[in-house]
Amino acid sequence: MSNPFVQPDLDYDREHVWHPYSSMTEPGRIWPVVSASGVRLKLQDGRELIDGMSSWWCAIHGYNHPTLNAALVEQAERMSHVMFGGLTHGPAIELARRLVALTPDGLDKVFIADSGSVSVEVAIKMAIQYQQAKGETGRTRLLALERGYHGDTLGAMSVCDPRRGMHHLFSGILPQQFFVPEPATRFDQPWNPEDMTPLKRCLEDNHQQIAALILEPIVQGAGGMRFYHPEYLRQARALCDQYGVLLIADEIATGFGRAGKLFACEYADVVPDIMCVGKAITGGYMSLAATLATAEVAEVISQGEAGCFMHGPTFMGNPLACRVACASLDLLMESDWQAHVTRIEAALQKGLAPARGLKGVADVRVLGAIGVIELEQPVDTARLQPACVDRGIWVRPFANNFYVMPPFVMGDGDLAYLTSNMVGALESTLAV
Numbered sequence: 001m002s003n004p005f006v007q008p009d010l011d012y013d014r015e016h017v018w019h020p021y022s023s024m025t026e027p028g029r030i031w032p033v034v035s036a037s038g039v040r041l042k043l044q045d046g047r048e049l050i051d052g053m054s055s056w057w058c059a060i061h062g063y064n065h066p067t068l069n070a071a072l073v074e075q076a077e078r079m080s081h082v083m084f085g086g087l088t089h090g091p092a093i094e095l096a097r098r099l100v101a102l103t104p105d106g107l108d109k110v111f112i113a114d115s116g117s118v119s120v121e122v123a124i125k126m127a128i129q130y131q132q133a134k135g136e137t138g139r140t141r142l143l144a145l146e147r148g149y150h151g152d153t154l155g156a157m158s159v160c161d162p163r164r165g166m167h168h169l170f171s172g173i174l175p176q177q178f179f180v181p182e183p184a185t186r187f188d189q190p191w192n193p194e195d196m197t198p199l200k201r202c203l204e205d206n207h208q209q210i211a212a213l214i215l216e217p218i219v220q221g222a223g224g225m226r227f228y229h230p231e232y233l234r235q236a237r238a239l240c241d242q243y244g245v246l247l248i249a250d251e252i253a254t255g256f257g258r259a260g261k262l263f264a265c266e267y268a269d270v271v272p273d274i275m276c277v278g279k280a281i282t283g284g285y286m287s288l289a290a291t292l293a294t295a296e297v298a299e300v301i302s303q304g305e306a307g308c309f310m311h312g313p314t315f316m317g318n319p320l321a322c323r324v325a326c327a328s329l330d331l332l333m334e335s336d337w338q339a340h341v342t343r344i345e346a347a348l349q350k351g352l353a354p355a356r357g358l359k360g361v362a363d364v365r366v367l368g369a370i371g372v373i374e375l376e377q378p379v380d381t382a383r384l385q386p387a388c389v390d391r392g393i394w395v396r397p398f399a400n401n402f403y404v405m406p407p408f409v410m411g412d413g414d415l416a417y418l419t420s421n422m423v424g425a426l427e428s429t430l431a432v
């Protein structure tokens with residue numbers, strides 16, 4: 001008898017299992033993975049792929065890490081889960097201690113959530129409850145940037161790009177939020193003050209209805225993989241203060257070093273009122289996220305009509321996830337992560353540069369350990385992805401972007417292999 005956990009039943013998968021953004025009747029091609037170690041994924045047919053995705057920004061230390069494995073086993077043998085209502089435990093407390101210490105000064109109150117989208121829902125609810133408690137009962141809407149991405153649940157979808165995003169299908173039932181165009185000045189361009197005009201106007205006209213501005217600091221992720229100028233973030237913070245609007249920073253993708261700073265807010269020296277973290281928090285081991293708030297936000301909410309913050313997921317503060325998160329954050333801080341990210345940034349710059357010359361390539365850009373080849377047209381994933389697998393790399397394109405965010409532990413040889421084969425795979429599919 002074969003072991004179905006290491007010999008996946010692909011026929012059953014095809015008939016019964018949804019995958020992200022997928023069709024049940026015309027499923028795209030899919031590759032069974034049987035194990036993963038370091039920066040390599042091992043397929044069922046024995047081939048190994050160098051992983052350029054870190055499993056969607058998460059696996060910063062690589063796979064099957066002995067320290068993270070040990071933390072998980074030790075915690076499982078003590079206590080996998082207990083409810084968080086009326087009970088507390090070391091893993092949750094120690095995770096909060098680390099998050100408060102690592103995040104910008106002032107973010108002192110931690111809500112532990114089960115996924116990034118949930119942490120965004122929590123942030124939105126915090127902002128609304130805060131304004132209600134202040135007597136600002138008209139401030140029930142959010143302000144967000146076009147090309148933003150904040151998750152797939154209903155509240156989070158309502159602040160994603162309303163036109164180009166994947167969620168416009170639901171627009172009829174989503175709360176109607178305010179949107180302004182994303183900042184046009186790129187990270188490394190000279191600052192253009194006119195970038196602020198739409199945000200300024202929108203706040204001037206509508207601030208009495210706006211509870212909070214939500215944005216991804218510096219790096220807009222799934223909505224376009226764009227890197228914008230830190231001055232925008234600095235001035236957005238000042239405008240929020242001027243108009244009594246809270247600033248929510250969604251650092252779910254950028255947090256924990258990915259964009260070259262521990263948190264992307266640091267590029268602008270800005271402290272948000274509320275911050276969401278997730279993705280890399282457990283090093284890719286389990287689903288976990290957190291919403292941090294300032295003491296002021298927490299105190300105002302707690303003194304409001306409800307007397308408490310109205311949210312409490314069943315798996316809040318899951319000890320297994322919190323324990324692995326602590327181990328992952330300790331690994332990160334004990335490592336010279338900044339040197340690794342700088343090294344990866346240079347390797348991506350060098351390795352992806354040849355793509356600039358290819359027909360159909362609109363732009364190549366790199367920030368921290370994020371490298372993007374933007375095409376003029378949506379990527380033909382059905383052809384490009386198999387071409388990548390055939391060359392021994394795992395890269396999953398999305399919309400117009402063919403992009404990577406490798407694990408921080410990837411060596412120079414693997415980085416060179418990854419980038420040259422990205423360019424090669426792209427060349428082979430563009431040429432035909």
Ligand SMILES: *Cc1c(COP(=O)(O)O)cnc(C)c1O
Binds near residue numbers: 116117222252
């Ligand atoms: C991935 C992501 C989310 C959603 O997180 P999930 O864990 O997938 O729910 C929210 N915001 C940003 C910026 C993200 O990259």
